[in-house]
Amino acid sequence: MSDLYERALELDAADPLAGHRAKFALDEETVYLDGNSLGALPAHVPARMADVIGREWGELRIRSWDESGWWTAPERIGDRIAPLVGAAAGQIVAGDSTSVNVFKAVVAATRLAGEGRDEILVDASTFPTDGYIAESAARMTGHRIVGLDPADIPAAANERTALALVNHVDYRTGRLHDLPGTTAALHAAGALAVWDVCHSAGALPVGLDAHGVDLAVGCTYKYLNGGPGAPAFLYVAERHQDRFDSPLPGWTSHAEPFGMDSGYRPAGGAVRGRVGTPDILSMLALEAALDVWDGVTIDAVRAKSLALTDLFLECVRAYVPEGRVTPITPEAHGERGSQVGLACADAAAVMPELIRRGVVGDLRPGLLRFGFTPLYVGFAETEKAARVLADVLAETPAA
Numbered sequence: 555m556s557d558l559y560e561r562a563l564e565l566d567a568a569d570p571l572a573g574h575r576a577k578f579a580l581d582e583e584t585v586y587l588d589g590n591s592l593g594a595l596p597a598h599v600p601a602r603m604a605d606v607i608g609r610e611w612g613e614l615r616i617r618s619w620d621e622s623g624w625w626t627a628p629e630r631i632g633d634r635i636a637p638l639v640g641a642a643a644g645q646i647v648a649g650d651s652t653s654v655n656v657f658k659a660v661v662a663a664t665r666l667a668g669e670g671r672d673e674i675l676v677d678a679s680t681f682p683t684d685g686y687i688a689e690s691a692a693r694m695t696g697h698r699i700v701g702l703d704p705a706d707i708p709a710a711a712n713e714r715t716a717l718a719l720v721n722h723v724d725y726r727t728g729r730l731h732d733l734p735g736t737t738a739a740l741h742a743a744g745a746l747a748v749w750d751v752c753h754s755a756g757a758l759p760v761g762l763d764a765h766g767v768d769l770a771v772g773c774t775y776k777y778l779n780g781g782p783g784a785p786a787f788l789y790v791a792e793r794h795q796d797r798f799d800s801p802l803p804g805w806t807s808h809a810e811p812f813g814m815d816s817g818y819r820p821a822g823g824a825v826r827g828r829v830g831t832p833d834i835l836s837m838l839a840l841e842a843a844l845d846v847w848d849g850v851t852i853d854a855v856r857a858k859s860l861a862l863t864d865l866f867l868e869c870v871r872a873y874v875p876e877g878r879v880t881p882i883t884p885e886a887h888g889e890r891g892s893q894v895g896l897a898c899a900d901a902a903a904v905m906p907e908l909i910r911r912g913v914v915g916d917l918r919p920g921l922l923r924f925g926f927t928p929l930y931v932g933f934a935e936t937e938k939a940a941r942v943l944a945d946v947l948a949e950t951p952a953a
């Protein structure tokens with residue numbers, strides 16, 4: 555038995571979150587390191603969905619909008635997400651996709667920023683959808699996009715900056731960007747901070763309220779385990795809500811939606827971020843999935859996430875043949891999210907073979923990406939993943 559394997563067993567034995575794995579539909583043979591793309595299914599969700607479909611839809615039908623709480627689900631679920639991202643109640647609404655919420659947030663931020671600020675700073679390494687949407691929003695609002703390394707955004711913010719749209723964790727490298735410092739620098743320049751927290755929500759403390767973030771968007775199908783295509787969420791800080799002017803003012807964000815008024819009058823609070831009819835089945839699957847967080851602190855999740863990624867990096871260094879992979883995830887804890895990216899010239903051949911052998915990660919161009927979900931990933935399986943990776947690389951000729 556290797557020293558690292560023994561250490562992994564000790565870490566599992568001392569892991570305060572170890573018991574949470576049983577809440578998920580996972581098999582013991584697979585090492586699932588793809589929760590940063592699609593979180594695992596919480597085991598109780600199918601029974602809840604059978605009730606939603608069979609009774610709420612099948613028997614109550616239209617009455618469920620009121621009697622089963624369907625109508626208020628977006629803001630109710632927003633309040634369940636809120637503590638996980640450091641937000642007080644009443645500031646988050648669940649619904650639509652992340653892409654759609656990026657659009658709402660960027661356009662609304664230009665309106666909050668007011669006249670005379672004609673630049674939108676965008677994280678140049680952003681997940682593509684944010685860049686595409688920001689570019690289109692900028693064309694519509696008459697702003698100019700300035701693409702920057704997130705580390706350079708604080709120094710670049712000036713009197714022309716309306717907002718910056720930044721990813722909290724880089725989807726490729728797993729680098730954790732400086733949310734408090736960047737937000738403070740943007741505010742000092744009179745600009746707004748819009749954060750994409752897709753890769754940090756449910757993985758590490760975000761502190762939206764504590765750090766004075768203006769607007770944020772995130773998805774729920776990764777570390778929040780909401781299911782494929784689960785609704786995203788939009789955070790609008792309370793201080794901005796009265797002036798939040800949505801570019802998609804659908805009827806469900808109206809102050810009196812069933813008044814069927816031909817003139818738009820926005821609802822107060824987070825409801826103002828809604829658009830059209832909520833996707834109830836996905837929404838209620840997400841709501842049920844959030845039960846796995848009962849009694850879990852995000853600090854405990856963060857501590858385990860760092861221990862998992864530390865162990866994985868150490869095992870990769872110890873086991874993997876020299877020169878075949880290069881970690882692109884920062885070593886410093888303060889700069890690391892909950893995933894490890896390994897640059898690998900042979901990634902396209904290696905990842906399918908890894909998956910065939912039961913180690914499920916993600917393939918991105920030239921990159922092997924492994925996500926660590928502390929609620930259900932253990933230490934011994936993390937050590938095993940590095941060992942299997944080493945075997946696959948040893949058997950795969952270098953490109």
Ligand SMILES: Cc1ncc(COP(=O)(O)O)c(C=O)c1O
Pocket residue numbers: 651652653654681683684721725750752753773786
């Ligand atoms: C940072 C980030 N933003 C946005 C998205 C996707 O947006 P959408 O949920 O609209 O597909 C992803 C992943 O798919 C992502 O990683």
Ligand SMILES: Nc1c(O)cccc1C(=O)C[C@H](N)C(=O)O
Pocket residue numbers: 590591592681725783
């Ligand atoms: N949203 C996804 C999808 O609909 C299909 C496959 C993967 C995804 C992802 O979430 C990708 C992920 N955001 C990434 O960081 O690469």
